[in-house]
Amino acid sequence: MASTDRLYDQLMEIAFNLWWSWQPDVPEIFRDLDELMWRQVNHNPVALLRRLGKAGIAERAQSAALESRVLYAYHRLQEYLSSRRNWGDHHGGPLKVRPVGYFSAEFGLHESLPIYSGGLGVLAGDHLKSASDLGVPVVGVGLFYAQGYFRQVIDANGWQQESYGGSDLTQIPVEPALTPEGAPLLVRVDTRSGPLFASVLKVRVGRSLLILLDPSVKENNPADQRLTTHLERLYGGGQRERIRQELLLGVGGLRALRAIGIHPAVLHLNEGHCSFVTLEAMRQAMREQGMDFRQAMAHVSERAVFTTHTPVEAGHDRFPAELVEEHLGPMRDELGIDPYTLHGLGRIRPEDPHEPFCMTVLALKTCQRANGVSHIHGGVSRAMWNGLWPQRQTHEVPIGHVTNGVHVATWLAPQMRRLYERHLGRDWMERIRRREVWRAIDLVDDGELWETHRYLKELMFDFVKRRVERQSLARGEDAGDIRRRLGKVNADCLTIGFARRFALYKRAWLLLNDEAWLEKLLCDPERPVQIVYAGKAHPQDDRGKEIIQRIYRLGRDPRFEGHILMVEDYDINVGRHLVQGVDVWLNNPRRPLEACGTSGQKVLLNGCLNCSTLDGWWAEAYDGLNGFAIGSGLVHRDPSFQDQRDGSDLRTVLEREVVPMFYKRDARGLPREWIARIKHALRSLAWRYNADRMVVDYTTTAYLPAGGATTSVLPDQSDLDLPTVVQWLARYEM
Numbered sequence: 001m002a003s004t005d006r007l008y009d010q011l012m013e014i015a016f017n018l019w020w021s022w023q024p025d026v027p028e029i030f031r032d033l034d035e036l037m038w039r040q041v042n043h044n045p046v047a048l049l050r051r052l053g054k055a056g057i058a059e060r061a062q063s064a065a066l067e068s069r070v071l072y073a074y075h076r077l078q079e080y081l082s083s084r085r086n087w088g089d090h091h092g093g094p095l096k097v098r099p100v101g102y103f104s105a106e107f108g109l110h111e112s113l114p115i116y117s118g119g120l121g122v123l124a125g126d127h128l129k130s131a132s133d134l135g136v137p138v139v140g141v142g143l144f145y146a147q148g149y150f151r152q153v154i155d156a157n158g159w160q161q162e163s164y165g166g167s168d169l170t171q172i173p174v175e176p177a178l179t180p181e182g183a184p185l186l187v188r189v190d191t192r193s194g195p196l197f198a199s200v201l202k203v204r205v206g207r208s209l210l211i212l213l214d215p216s217v218k219e220n221n222p223a224d225q226r227l228t229t230h231l232e233r234l235y236g237g238g239q240r241e242r243i244r245q246e247l248l249l250g251v252g253g254l255r256a257l258r259a260i261g262i263h264p265a266v267l268h269l270n271e272g273h274c275s276f277v278t279l280e281a282m283r284q285a286m287r288e289q290g291m292d293f294r295q296a297m298a299h300v301s302e303r304a305v306f307t308t309h310t311p312v313e314a315g316h317d318r319f320p321a322e323l324v325e326e327h328l329g330p331m332r333d334e335l336g337i338d339p340y341t342l343h344g345l346g347r348i349r350p351e352d353p354h355e356p357f358c359m360t361v362l363a364l365k366t367c368q369r370a371n372g373v374s375h376i377h378g379g380v381s382r383a384m385w386n387g388l389w390p391q392r393q394t395h396e397v398p399i400g401h402v403t404n405g406v407h408v409a410t411w412l413a414p415q416m417r418r419l420y421e422r423h424l425g426r427d428w429m430e431r432i433r434r435r436e437v438w439r440a441i442d443l444v445d446d447g448e449l450w451e452t453h454r455y456l457k458e459l460m461f462d463f464v465k466r467r468v469e470r471q472s473l474a475r476g477e478d479a480g481d482i483r484r485r486l487g488k489v490n491a492d493c494l495t496i497g498f499a500r501r502f503a504l505y506k507r508a509w510l511l512l513n514d515e516a517w518l519e520k521l522l523c524d525p526e527r528p529v530q531i532v533y534a535g536k537a538h539p540q541d542d543r544g545k546e547i548i549q550r551i552y553r554l555g556r557d558p559r560f561e562g563h564i565l566m567v568e569d570y571d572i573n574v575g576r577h578l579v580q581g582v583d584v585w586l587n588n589p590r591r592p593l594e595a596c597g598t599s600g601q602k603v604l605l606n607g608c609l610n611c612s613t614l615d616g617w618w619a620e621a622y623d624g625l626n627g628f629a630i631g632s633g634l635v636h637r638d639p640s641f642q643d644q645r646d647g648s649d650l651r652t653v654l655e656r657e658v659v660p661m662f663y664k665r666d667a668r669g670l671p672r673e674w675i676a677r678i679k680h681a682l683r684s685l686a687w688r689y690n691a692d693r694m695v696v697d698y699t700t701t702a703y704l705p706a707g708g709a710t711t712s713v714l715p716d717q718s719d720l721d722l723p724t725v726v727q728w729l730a731r732y733e734m
């Protein structure tokens, strides 16, 4: 029994650190405990272990050779946590050094913690994971949404329905944050219409810590039921709920950090939702260091870094003056400023009383360092916010760029990881940012690479078919029909993946516009093509839902059976399966509206090719041979003309390049030219488009200088010297 207790405790400790999710062999331990249940709990090990209980574990321990595997994983976790690069103590009291406070409204870490909606959240999750791997001290600050983001169900008419779940805090890997005295922490933020409260939860992400503010506490006015419900949803409320969430995130978030003894050296604002944090930092500086408002503003802005993410105007939060005054009034009193000054911080023209308060403007005015998320997006942002620096030419606007990257261990298939281990060296992942590591990819045997990809493609189809079958049955479809349709799916067929939010600018319909052409493309008897779609439309976006409906109907059209599939409820899990198994990843946003787009980077690592308009990261990544480009990157003033031309360019590239190259085989059945492109893509891109490179870029160009380091002591970018980073960040306090 004692050994079962120990086993159970070790499993729980592993389950309570999201580190498990990016190890190739640890998820398999949980899966082997009970494969069906593992799926039912959405790959949530805490829920799995609680359901099985100690007795269930004991029962299974023998058959799965569990004990040694758990022990091995457990020791690896301990080793990871206490490695030479360790910089803080997550297990006992407060961190010992002053980290970067990374504020974000979403964190996409794993499907079992649904506090993200899309790319912004996944990026934040990947940032924390890489910071942990590298040993850069970053503490995430976010909101806990008990009801999460909506779950998508497509009804028998093909229409998207939304539902909200509920999280049970005992079933997910969170623990309550305590004050240094050991009491549960309750954060309070006053507004003119009464106080708002939140409790604080801790999530372990390897060596990084994430704290989440949870507004579902009894102290919040219970009469205001609607309000509480909407605070529990990500992007679920109106403006009033939204500003309250953002008040909790920025102001409450920094207070929560303080209360648990964390004093960030640098603030990083991931998108504008959290911009109120700079006001709170100013308030603290005035109170604790005796500064006046102007001094506090200079002090804080020097230490604050802002990343903007959206070139779409409507994507920037704007609030009317009354809402701002209602919620920021008490803050304004403490800052000792008049309404004009406060509102001016959120306006391009402070003197214009009709200009709403924009969170991005607040961030740009209170953070000395600002950046977009790709080369092209840096330029778009400079043009977009030129009004804040009217004296300057667009290219002089002080907004740079750091191109996003993805956390490789999270998105890479274990089979591909092992292949890299064999050919690039066992420690390839630690050296991933070095260009020379990827030269060895040329030595990989084409057949081995292709076989690995083929196997992953089959795994992907197993997943897709299982999902589609379950979802179709739930819709009441005939089991025979479903089987017939899915029976036509063929893993030898060129398979295109398209999975992302169904925002209009992403143009999910672009490929579908000409049905006669589509039939010719997909149903060619010699060279057939399949497409797998996934993605959610915003609940208020009926046009997005119409596109989903169209895809749904085409999938049931006798012409296209087995050629067009739609997997419901796109999330990290669906994404992971698709990016690991398709042949081509299609991305056709209307340029220049895709700030970066990271799903194509996930695909790249897994040996799939990108086919994309020259927007976001692809505009700087594409070199003519490392994937496919749709069009030449020209932007036309008339969007409908642009759509027409991009549609025709898309058809051309598929017809003339993608399909012929995929089906051109040698005597061994290998598509040599295609494989050469995969290898060239890996060699030319993998060292750059990963989150380690991104975190190092932020550290050297933003965190260190914002933390007060002078250029002369900055570690060389190509070989980040972590002890120096830690020293510098530790020395400076907000």
Ligand SMILES: *Cc1c(COP(=O)(O)O)cnc(C)c1O
Binding pocket: 117, 118, 119, 120, 122, 499, 500, 501, 570, 571, 572, 575, 576, 596, 597, 598, 599, 600, 602
């Ligand atoms: C990676 C990812 C995204 C972002 O991908 P884009 O290319 O920006 O659309 C969105 N949602 C999920 C679930 C992801 O994993």
